[in-house]
Amino acid sequence: MSPAGRPGSTGLPAGLDPPVRVALARSVGSLPRGAGLAYEPKFDGHRMVVLRYPGDKVLLQARSGRIVTAAFPDLAEAARELPAGTVLDGEVVVWREGRTDFAAVQARAAATPARAPALARRLPASYAAFDVLAEGGTDLRAKRYEVRRERLVALLGPLGPPLQPVPMTTDPELAVTWYETLPEAGVEGLVVKRLDSTYRGGARLWEKLRHTDTRDAVVVGYTGPAQRPSALVLVVPDDDTPALSSPLAPALRIQAGRALGVPAAGAEDLADDDSTVTAVGVGEVPYRRVPPELTAEVARGTTRQHNLITVLRLRTTE
Known part of the structure; x- marks a missing residue:
């Protein structure tokens, strides 16, 4: 095993070969407030880890650990523009008539390799990235969330859709506005993270506030x-x-x-x-x-x- 923070034989840091354990969130009944908090909209989609290896290799992993690369050829192609040794965490969504359509996402995820290209043309997917676990083979999981967020925006900004960072704010009043107005677009709530938090797969360090149960x-x-x-x-x-x-x-x-x-x-x-x-x-x-x-x-x-x-x-x- 390679030392933490350095790429291993696959070009990815140790511990970031599939199945990658993703960070989790616990449900809360009211909006957390206080210093040092960040707020992100929670999209209605499928959790997905994007792994960009050296060469042309890309793997897309669902939360369960299942490899779904063949089902999302459009996202796999877009991910080849990422620097080798990059790992992203986020949500794959399909937009239809101005809102996310979870049934369409599931249709994409369930597609056979033969049907996936046609579905990708009819129901193109978008990837809403909310964290970067590695970049250029360097492990970023021990960095503060605010540092990882800066790297995520810098990484995806030049690329544009279908890979893009989720919106984020440290202003709780703007977060309330999002919470009240974005459900029409298929946003189910908010995810709240501490600016100084590290990324810990399997741990419920984040908080999520949903509109309903x-x-x-x-x-x-x-x-x-x-x-x-x-x-x-x-x-x-x-x-x-x-x-x-x-x-x-x-x-x-x-x-x-x-x-x-x-x-x-x-x-x-x-x-x-x-x-x-x-x-x-x-x-x-x-x-x-x-x-x-x-x-x-x-x-x-x-x-x-x-x-x-x-x-x-x-x-x-x-």
Whole structure:
């Protein structure tokens, strides 16, 4: 292993080869205030780490550790303009009609290599970077956030879209304005960071303030009969790992059966389905995949043992 802060044999600092553990945030109920705080808008997208190796090599990693480079050829091509030895942390989003569209992001993430280029042309992705972990092979994780932020802006400023830094302010009143006005653009809240904080993968040192306790999730599958699914398999923003909902209420089972009853475009990619999802207390449960076109409003709660996802309603045209 190479000494901290120096590139290893891959051209990246030690500890920054996939799977890279990302920094996390804990939820708060009110806006933190005080000296030394920075505020960023929280976009509704997929968490992604961009790794730029020497030569032409680029890897794009989801929060789960899954490599998704083939699904985002547009972002991979843009990332080749970064200096070798650079690692970014951020959110991939798709803008449609002036707001972020999480279902479109999930469609991009789920695309097969054969369909990905066409989807990239139809639904181009943007990368909202909020941290730089390494630049030119130098490890920046031990630097203060304000230093990393300066390096991030200097790095991406000359490149422009689709790679760009998220907005940031140290003014809590401007942060309140963002919080109140940006939901129309698909911004779900704010992330708050200390200016003097280091980057620690896996640690919940950041804070996030959301507008509600509910979120929109994309339906990627179901368990039970197609006409009356017993539960839905969902992907929530910022986490690409499918999760099983709690059992659906009877009315929702009927509505889900109607909404999922007609094969949708892209269903050919789901042939020979042998997908499974982890159910607490049960283990791996098989489910049928569906194209990521239906969204649901969900509440995500926590018990002492596990997370619970409850489907509140389906966003259909019924």
